Amino acid sequence: MRMAETPNPATTSFPAPSISLPLGMEILRTYSGGLICLEIVFGGLVWILVASTNVSVPLLQGWVMFVSVTMFICSSVYLALFLLGLADKIKTDWNFMDMFYHFIALLFYFGAFLLEATVSSAGIYTNSTCIRRPRGNIITFLDYREYNINVAAAIFSFIVTLCYGCSMFMGFRRWRK
Numbered sequence: 001m002r003m004a005e006t007p008n009p010a011t012t013s014f015p016a017p018s019i020s021l022p023l024g025m026e027i028l029r030t031y032s033g034g035l036i037c038l039e040i041v042f043g044g045l046v047w048i049l050v051a052s053t054n055v056s057v058p059l060l061q062g063w064v065m066f067v068s069v070t071m072f073i074c075s076s077v078y079l080a081l082f083l084l085g086l087a088d089k090i091k092t093d094w095n096f097m098d099m100f101y102h103f104i105a106l107l108f109y110f111g112a113f114l115l116e117a118t119v120s121s122a123g124i125y126t127n128s129t130c131i132r133r134p135r136g137n138i139i140t141f142l143d144y145r146e147y148n149i150n151v152a153a154a155i156f157s158f159i160v161t162l163c164y165g166c167s168m169f170m171g172f173r174r175w176r177k
Helices: 024-029 031-051 058-083 094-119 144-176
Strands: 123-125 129-132 140-143
Touching: 024 031, 024 058, 031 058, 031 094, 031 144, 058 094, 058 144, 094 144, 140 144
Parallel strands: none
Antiparallel strands: 123 129, 129 140
16 A cells, blocks of 8 residues: 655745736737837837937937837847737746836936936037037037937827836736736
8 A cells, every 4th residue: 555645845836826917818908018019119219200300419329229129129038929919928927027027127317318318408509500519529420310309209208107107016016916
């Protein structure tokens, strides 16, 4: 006769994944899924707009490019995890991960928004050139087209920041429940 095996208390058990968001195409019918799509679309626009300029202030706009490209890729992968149903296979607290991811993205994009707004502010305008005179020794020349592109990039980066903020707030509410 075989004795019943007693479970070893030292073994590690992983909790079942806690997911409040639906998997598959159903995620696109939620506010969170819609916001993630907006984050991807408007984040891609920020990326395209900054890349289409001559990058007049590389130190500032380099960070904007890094954030917009990185968050575009991360948000696309994050959405793909839910669309393909792979989030159910990864054992983690997805409610916390959702809130934490959007918090980090909010911080990064808020900084990117401030830097992009700095690039497009405080200019001296002539007929076709904006001469930017910062406090240092560098004078930046922006033509009217590049100035407008930088303003549009700042506006879209603000919209993406708002999207990440709303996603973080909704993720926080799901995590608290």
